[in-house]
Amino acid sequence: MAQPNNYGFGEEAALLKESARKFFREHFPADKLHALVAADHNPDRPPVCQWDRELWQQLVDLGWTMLAVPESAGGVGMPVAAVAGLVEELGRAAFPCPLLGTLSATYALVACGAGGEAALADIAAGEAATLALTNQHGDWNPAATEVEYRDGALHGTAWFVQDAAKCDKLLVCASTASGFGLFWLPAGAQGVTLEADAIVDLTRDQAHIRFDGAAATEVSGNALTALDSAFPAIWTLLAADMVGAAEWQLQTTVEYVGTRKQFDHPLGFFQAIKHPLVEVMVQIDAAKSLVYNAACACDTEQEKAAQYAHMAKAAASDMAAYACSRSVQSHGGIGFTWECHVHLYFKRQKHSQMLWGDGSWHRARLADIVIGAAA
Amino acid sequence: MSEESARKDTPEQAEFRTYCRQWLQANKPGEPTVRLPQSPLEIMTPEQLSYLQAWQKSAYDAGLIGCDYPVEVGGGGRKDCQKVANEEMLAARTPFLPNVIGLGMAAPTVFYHAREEVKAELLPRLFSGEDIWCQGFSEPGAGSDLANVQTFAERKGDKWVVNGHKVWTSLAHFAEWMIILLRTDKSHKYDGLSYFVVPIRAALGKGVTVRPLIKITGETGFNEVIFDNLEVDDRYRLDELGKGWQVAMTTLLHERGAGELQTPRAGGMKNKSSHTISSSAVIDLAKTTRRGAGAAADDPILRDKMMQQLIREEGLKQNQRRSRVPALLDHPMRLLLQNKLLASEIAQSLGSLALEVEGMSSSLYLADPNAPAGGQWPLAYMNSYGMTIAAGTSEVQRNILGERVLGLPKSK
Numbered sequence: 001m002a003q004p005n006n007y008g009f010g011e012e013a014a015l016l017k018e019s020a021r022k023f024f025r026e027h028f029p030a031d032k033l034h035a036l037v038a039a040d041h042n043p044d045r046p047p048v049c050q051w052d053r054e055l056w057q058q059l060v061d062l063g064w065t066m067l068a069v070p071e072s073a074g075g076v077g078m079p080v081a082a083v084a085g086l087v088e089e090l091g092r093a094a095f096p097c098p099l100l101g102t103l104s105a106t107y108a109l110v111a112c113g114a115g116g117e118a119a120l121a122d123i124a125a126g127e128a129a130t131l132a133l134t135n136q137h138g139d140w141n142p143a144a145t146e147v148e149y150r151d152g153a154l155h156g157t158a159w160f161v162q163d164a165a166k167c168d169k170l171l172v173c174a175s176t177a178s179g180f181g182l183f184w185l186p187a188g189a190q191g192v193t194l195e196a197d198a199i200v201d202l203t204r205d206q207a208h209i210r211f212d213g214a215a216a217t218e219v220s221g222n223a224l225t226a227l228d229s230a231f232p233a234i235w236t237l238l239a240a241d242m243v244g245a246a247e248w249q250l251q252t253t254v255e256y257v258g259t260r261k262q263f264d265h266p267l268g269f270f271q272a273i274k275h276p277l278v279e280v281m282v283q284i285d286a287a288k289s290l291v292y293n294a295a296c297a298c299d300t301e302q303e304k305a306a307q308y309a310h311m312a313k314a315a316a317s318d319m320a321a322y323a324c325s326r327s328v329q330s331h332g333g334i335g336f337t338w339e340c341h342v343h344l345y346f347k348r349q350k351h352s353q354m355l356w357g358d359g360s361w362h363r364a365r366l367a368d369i370v371i372g373a374a375a
Numbered sequence: 376m377s378e379e380s381a382r383k384d385t386p387e388q389a390e391f392r393t394y395c396r397q398w399l400q401a402n403k404p405g406e407p408t409v410r411l412p413q414s415p416l417e418i419m420t421p422e423q424l425s426y427l428q429a430w431q432k433s434a435y436d437a438g439l440i441g442c443d444y445p446v447e448v449g450g451g452g453r454k455d456c457q458k459v460a461n462e463e464m465l466a467a468r469t470p471f472l473p474n475v476i477g478l479g480m481a482a483p484t485v486f487y488h489a490r491e492e493v494k495a496e497l498l499p500r501l502f503s504g505e506d507i508w509c510q511g512f513s514e515p516g517a518g519s520d521l522a523n524v525q526t527f528a529e530r531k532g533d534k535w536v537v538n539g540h541k542v543w544t545s546l547a548h549f550a551e552w553m554i555i556l557l558r559t560d561k562s563h564k565y566d567g568l569s570y571f572v573v574p575i576r577a578a579l580g581k582g583v584t585v586r587p588l589i590k591i592t593g594e595t596g597f598n599e600v601i602f603d604n605l606e607v608d609d610r611y612r613l614d615e616l617g618k619g620w621q622v623a624m625t626t627l628l629h630e631r632g633a634g635e636l637q638t639p640r641a642g643g644m645k646n647k648s649s650h651t652i653s654s655s656a657v658i659d660l661a662k663t664t665r666r667g668a669g670a671a672a673d674d675p676i677l678r679d680k681m682m683q684q685l686i687r688e689e690g691l692k693q694n695q696r697r698s699r700v701p702a703l704l705d706h707p708m709r710l711l712l713q714n715k716l717l718a719s720e721i722a723q724s725l726g727s728l729a730l731e732v733e734g735m736s737s738s739l740y741l742a743d744p745n746a747p748a749g750g751q752w753p754l755a756y757m758n759s760y761g762m763t764i765a766a767g768t769s770e771v772q773r774n775i776l777g778e779r780v781l782g783l784p785k786s787k
């Protein structure tokens with residue numbers, strides 16, 4: 001099936017994006033983010049999870065956490081393209097919350113078919129979830145999971161679990177006697193120990209989670225197939241978040257170099273400042289166009305979804321790295337301080353760059369699709 | 376591509392598309408007997424030109440060129456149909472159209488700014504390709520700083536007398552007409568400019584001299600043009616005196632792919648001398664090129680670079696698609712003004728990558744029987760610098776984007 005010209009991004013999607021932008025602008029400006037997450041600058045600080053639970057609840061009440069849940073499971077069943085619009089605005093605000101994790105779990109559960117329905121109903125009821133499937137070496141192949149399901153319970157550790165401390169439920173990929181399964185369980189269940197990681201990014205929390213015989217519901221006995229069909233949407237939405245965050249980095253930097261004067265000119269007069277910022281814009285735009293193309297493929301052209309999502313995340317990863325570099329450098333000394341908001345986005349973007357595979361990881365997989373595996 | 380768009384056609388477009396398809400199937404020209412250049416800007420010989428002119432004329436006569444212009448000026452009087460004809464011509468892999476500067480720059484400028492009778496006089500033969508057009512903007516002292524044009528037009532009754540020196544004038548060696556930016560007032564930089572169309576072929580040896588300049592590739596295609604008391608009728612002035620800079624903006628906007636009117640476009644013909652310039656061509660090249668014991672396509676670093684290239688190409692394509700989705704745009708000109716910069720730089724990195732894939736064989740040029748792809752890649756790579764320099768250099772494009780889109784202070 002071919003894609004609609006407008007990415008299927010219709011009136012409803014435009015409205016959602018616009019109201020999300022307005023919501024975050026009103027309720028969560030950057031100084032609020034800074035006050036919330038950057039109170040303690042000590043580099044040796046123990047890990048803490050700082051977030052605005054009340055504002056999150058408003059998001060839940062608005063129905064934004066169940067947008068991707070199919071109508072049949074009590075959700076809204078919005079297309080990925082529309083959800084990407086919301087996530088772009090979330091990224092622009094760098095709002096610390098478990099939305100990305102919840103959406104990621106949603107797509108994986110949808111791919112589980114009937115087995116995922118009860119779990120999807122939890123999400124539709126407002127619960128937050130996250131994926132737990134990565135090993136200690138950050139291998140993005142879920143078959144490398146260190147968690148094992150035996151004797152009716154989970155054993156082992158899942159690493160690099162995103163926004164774990166904010167979640168009600170976990171979706172775990174574990175090896176089973178017959179392959180790999182996906183398992184659904186409360187984050188606070190018996191036998192689950194959440195060990196928070198001390199991370200650079202202040203806008204997220206992350207943990208490794210130990211399972212010592214935790215009971216869990218198997219939602220799929222074929223985890224790899226389910227995840228394969230969910231990954232394109234997961235990569236695409238993370239890339240959408242990065243596009244929004246990068247636009248904040250760009251606009252904030254443009255504003256600064258338009259006001260700060262040196263050598264009798266605003267900094268933006270100098271091409272060594274101007275041209276790199278144009279390059280940031282050019283890279284943001286390509287990544288953004290690729291994000292909506294990938295999202296639309298998830299909705300209407302599944303057979304191309306992986307290919308296009310690899311392109312989107314690869315472009316977003318490299319773009320984010322460049323936006324980070326230029327946003328700090330163009331601010332000069334002030335950009336190197338804890339006080340300036342720029343570092344919050346710098347850290348979020350560097351985290352996102354690696355999360356679910358960096359540029360070269362995605363290009364290697366894209367090459368296998370486009371060229372065929374190397375001999 | 377043409378299949379994808381066909382589903383969105385208006386009834387007029389759908390009917391026209393069917394017509395274009397049928398016509399092209401029956402009338403697409405056969406293989407040329409001469410080696411064709413990679414683009415119209417390197418047409419060197421009358422044989423190359425007449426083959427291409429015959430094709431443009433037949434496409435015009437069939438109604439595939441100038442479709443959206445009114446009938447009174449030689450157009451087809453249709454709505455949004457040039458796009459359809461372009462898609463079908465590209466899908467049919469026809470030769471390209473030789474009168475590029477005429478179609479892409481002169482026609483919209485003449486259409487928006489010339490007197491009615493001048494439009495009717497000039498546009499039909501421009502569309503048909505019988506009159507080739509060229510663009511006399513650049514001068515030895517006016518390149519990126521285009522408004523520094525010094526070629527002067529002095530008024531004498533209802534005539535103007537032109538003296539000066541234009542350079543890099545593509546296609547001037549075949550052109551009947553030139554769009555030209557002239558100085559009519561030396562005391563104002565921008566407001567002292569006026570815009571004309573001038574018949575140069577008729578004046579060869581009588582006020583106009585055209586001398587070829589040789590390109591980095593060894594090809595010809597651009598020229599210098601000397602004006603020595605050329606007399607031009609005032610009816611060939613476009614818009615008002617002193618408005619040359621504004622008129623030139625119409626030209627430049629269309630030249631950079633950001634204008635109102637769709638430029639007729641054809642191409643894609645596959646034969647021994649021309650080839651497709653895209654990352655899929657480079658991937659095919661890598662599959663058949665040996666590197667060590669295996670193929671270049673197995674080399675992990677080349678694979679990564681090829682994917683970077685593919686992603687950049689897809690990004691540009693998706694930009695063009697997104698530029699028509701208002702809800703996903705922050706600024707009306709932001710994507711349009713990136714087109715020229717991206718297209719030219721993507722062509723350049725593609726050429727550079729192809730040479731890397733070819734390895735030492737990239738040393739072999741057009742006349743070498745062992746050259747991969749007939750030596751077209753070194754040619755394409757060198758010609759790509761024409762793209763990043765002409766029509767406003769990449770640096771100038773970045774100034775424009777920084778100033779007009781990001782709102783940064785103007786650089787000198």
Ligand SMILES: Cc1cc2nc3c(=O)[nH]c(=O)nc-3n(C[C@H](O)[C@H](O)[C@H](O)COP(=O)(O)OP(=O)(O)OC[C@H]3O[C@@H](n4cnc5c(N)ncnc54)[C@H](O)[C@@H]3O)c2cc1C
Pocket residue numbers: 271416509510511512513517518519520542543544545546597760761762764765766767768769770771774786787
């Ligand atoms: C293949 C080809 C075909 C052409 N065809 C035509 C034609 O048909 N008609 C026509 O009128 N012209 C034509 N041109 C001319 C073209 O428009 C000019 O070459 C171009 O505008 C650059 O001007 P210049 O060559 O004087 O270079 P310069 O302006 O001298 O530039 C030299 C270098 O300095 C940089 N530079 C200049 N100013 C700035 C600035 N403000 N900030 C940063 N960097 C700067 C440029 O980017 C470039 O890298 C053609 C050129 C080529 C290569």
